[in-house]
Amino acid sequence: MTVTDTGTTTGPAPALVRLTDVSKFYGNIRALQGVSLEVSAGEITCVLGDNGAGKSTLIKIIAGLHRHDAGSFEIEGEETVLANPRAALDHGIATVYQDLAVVPLMPVWRNFFLGSEPTRGRGPLRRLDVELMRRTTRTELLRMGIDLRDVDQPIGTLSGGERQCVAIARAVHFGAKVLVLDEPTAALGVKQSGVVLKYVAAARDAGLGVVLITHNPHHAYLVGDRFVLLKRGTMAGSHTRDSITLDELTRQMAGGSELDELSHELERVAESGSDSTPPSTPPGPGTPSGTTAP
């Protein structure tokens, strides 16, 4: 197993977020043990893992929802314990969850500023600065390369990819330095996923550090600079882009030797049931174009 230890880079600026040997226990259940990860400005770190690998726990620690039980959590070189999601936001860590935290029936511009609405006037005349809100929404989305026909349309009428992009643009606008994306492409089609990945790259180019959680190695490899593989709560691997190929990443992600065993088993099934045709496309998330052959 090719495990290159992170944290060896001693560049001029400290990483925006660095986790070292972080563990988390729920009672006697080990949710996460000895996981290290770092993300710097203008970089995308991908966290890959199957269901139950500990991705959600990791996200919750970075987002300030849970505290880690062991290891160190540094933000810009400073050891930190986040008390709540608000504290994470104050440190510039914005998390975009799978449900995106948007209200479908509300117009795009109202969603964009939800909870942080700018106002003008005072006393009983204190009112929403509608003009500013509309204009800012439009320009911020344009900056991310999203050209909305109408910021007044309910956000529920946008496609899943567009909604994801609005949520990302919102996080960027409100001063995020680190963007944590929880499975942004999980529920999307191929084309939509491409659109979202483009904006993830745009956020990186804008100088943000991005933590991309996904179970799709193809999507991860398209944009990622570093890859952290999780498996059953422990770190199964940590690679930089030039130290691993897509095939190897896919193989490790799918469980390596376990996959070999599985394909042997499936072959046997196919041989014994001669008249039943094996499935032409492998079941599973994403659209693996080239599954690793044994």
Added chain:
Amino acid sequence: MSAAAPPADERLAPSSLLRRLLGRPELGAVVGAAAVFVFFSFAADSFLRASSLSTVLYSASTIGIMAVPVAMLMIGGEFDLSAGVMVTTSALFSSMFSYQMTANVWVGVLVSLIVTLAVGFFNGFMLTRTKLPSFIITLGTFLMLTGLNLGFTKLISGSVSTKSIADMEGFDSARALFASQWNVGSVTLKVTILWWFALVAVATWILLRTRAGNWIFAVGGGADAARATGVPVVKTRIGLYMGVALCAWISGQHILFSFDVVQSGEGVGNEFLYIIAAVIGGCLMTGGYGSAIGSAVGAFIFGMTSNGIVYAQWNPDWFKFFLGAMLLLATLLNAWVRKRAEAK
């Protein structure tokens, strides 16, 4: 008539005035109101007289004053089944507190405001604390208030209605505020119409142009998302219930100062009229969508229907059936228009 649906991009391109109009929540109600208006114009000769229309307006305003906060609450995703009897509670409290405790009715009126707001707070607090459905919480409040209204009135006044407070200090000035009327020729205009219009205006301002309004839509349309973006969900909900209480107080004071005595059994069933007015006005039962102006149009439909039947000289035995059918039709029309508007 079923043309093939054009591709998505073409659909969104035209943004004509008609389309914008169709996107408004009130539109269905306005079309329904126009239909009811035209219907009674033909069915009842006296319907179009100015005096009849002022009666319709008054009748609409009594429902409309409460339909405004109930609509806001419904946009926030909740119901209040106690709204009807809360009006009576507020009136009873003013009357009996003034009669028993003080010489000036204004003291009773102000204490009643505090008590009514406390009932609203109780509803909101219980809802946000227990996380039970608002249907259950406010059904409980509804039953408790109904019992308290009757029990306390009998205990204190010895009958099912309160004693007259017309000779007390402050009665005239309070009546001027809550129950005055003007005669313009043969037409009598009541002050509740002004209260109603003012409430609609304030509610519309709040809903569309303030942070609180943004939060109300967000809490009703997606409470989890609202919480995640830092919207004070609990405060918003409690505030909405206190808004219902505030309007119940206004409504209750109107009843007290226009009739002088209050019947303790009144108000039961009115909560449904408020909800119906809000729903006809375009509020979604599931929250997150609707308008205060729509609730006013809904209340106006109620006013036209309840009085139109009288002007048409129909047997009033049929009133409830006709009202129900009318409301159902208006709602169906509303839903149909909205569906078309969304499909366009």
